Amino acid sequence: MRELRCKEVGMPNCEFVVRGKDDDEVMLKAAEHARHDHNMQTIPLDLARKARGVIRESSEPRQSKRG
Numbered sequence: 740m741r742e743l744r745c746k747e748v749g750m751p752n753c754e755f756v757v758r759g760k761d762d763d764e765v766m767l768k769a770a771e772h773a774r775h776d777h778n779m780q781t782i783p784l785d786l787a788r789k790a791r792g793v794i795r796e797s798s799e800p801r802q803s804k805r806g
């Protein structure tokens with residue numbers, strides 16, 4: 740799973756975290772979120788690039804692999 744934190748894209752007051760199986764899915768969901776919650780009809784190219792830059796591998800504490 741990949742994840743993107745909205746506040747890392749420049750929305751410091753937004754706690755929304757997008758998760759998806761890959762970067763493309765995360766970007767799709769993030770665009771939806773931006774439309775609904777940030778009133779953005781389209782995502783500017785530079786913002787999209789910034790978003791891709793901060794997508795990271797999701798760390799899910801209860802499913803840590805050991806051994």
Ligand SMILES: [Zn+2]
Binds near residue numbers: 753
């Ligand atoms: Zn947000």
